[in-house]
Amino acid sequence: MKELKREELVRLILAVRGGDNDALNALIAEYRPLLLSASARYPSLNEYYCEACIALYRAAMTFDIAQEDVTFGLYAAIIIRRRLRDLYKDNEREREHLVDASVDVDGIAVGDGILNRLVREEEREELRREMEELLSKMECDVLMLWLDGLKTAEIAAELSVSAKTVDNAKARILKKLRAGRTKK
Numbered sequence: 523m524k525e526l527k528r529e530e531l532v533r534l535i536l537a538v539r540g541g542d543n544d545a546l547n548a549l550i551a552e553y554r555p556l557l558l559s560a561s562a563r564y565p566s567l568n569e570y571y572c573e574a575c576i577a578l579y580r581a582a583m584t585f586d587i588a589q590e591d592v593t594f595g596l597y598a599a600i601i602i603r604r605r606l607r608d609l610y611k612d613n614e615r616e617r618e619h620l621v622d623a624s625v626d627v628d629g630i631a632v633g634d635g636i637l638n639r640l641v642r643e644e645e646r647e648e649l650r651r652e653m654e655e656l657l658s659k660m661e662c663d664v665l666m667l668w669l670d671g672l673k674t675a676e677i678a679a680e681l682s683v684s685a686k687t688v689d690n691a692k693a694r695i696l697k698k699l700r701a702g703r704t705k706k
Contacts, residue, residue, distance in 0.1 A: 526552060531594055538582045549582060550575055553598060555699050560602050562669065565642060566613075567649050570606055577605035656698055664691040 526534065534552075537545030550557065557578065561570035581598040646666070653662050660681075667677045674692075678685045 528590075532587050535582045535585060535587060535594065538579065546579060546582075550578060553578055553595070556595070556599055556602065559699060560599070560606055562649070564606060564610055565645070567645050570609065573605060573609050574602045577602040580605075657695060661691050661695050661698070664688055665695050668692065668695075 534545050534549055538549055557571060557574040561567055561574045564570040578598055578601075581594070581601040584601075585594055585597050649669075650662060650666060653665060657665060660683075663681055664677055667680055672680065674685050674688045678688045681688070
């Protein structure tokens with residue numbers, strides 16, 4: 523990602539504050555790798571990505587453009603990560619409450635798991651489709667297994683490639699996500 527010059531960024535932030543939707547879209551496009559990487563850590567990519575965009579908007583609205591000690595990117599990253607962490611905690615508390623409420627008198631769970639599993643699979647496929655625009659098939663396969671928590675050696679065994687190939691793919695994935703480039 524080619525970072526915007528401070529003056530350009532300040533103009534963009536001021537335009538966002540003035541209600542310019544095009545400026546907000548440009549800011550979201552500029553910080554898309556940050557938004558994707560922050561939201562990819564959580565189970566519901568769409569929900570968390572949308573929330574990350576809202577947090578980026580809040581960061582633009584509250585960033586002190588007069589100070590020069592902290593960059594907007596760092597400030598936005600902190601705001602986004604805190605918001606997503608808080609949302610995750612809220613969702614977990616809600617889920618625990620729903621699980622408690624769905625237990626029958628005999629302690630048997632009512633309709634637990636199937637819907638959640640289907641939603642997670644659908645979100646995973648949507649993430650895969652989105653990542654296929656940015657990454658090669660091999661990189662996409664590595665990313666999906668990596669997000670599942672597999673270690674390099676496990677990914678290599680799963681894909682029948684060497685650990686070095688997996689490490690190289692991980693490096694390319696990170697580079698592409700940071701740069702926001704599309705595959706050719």
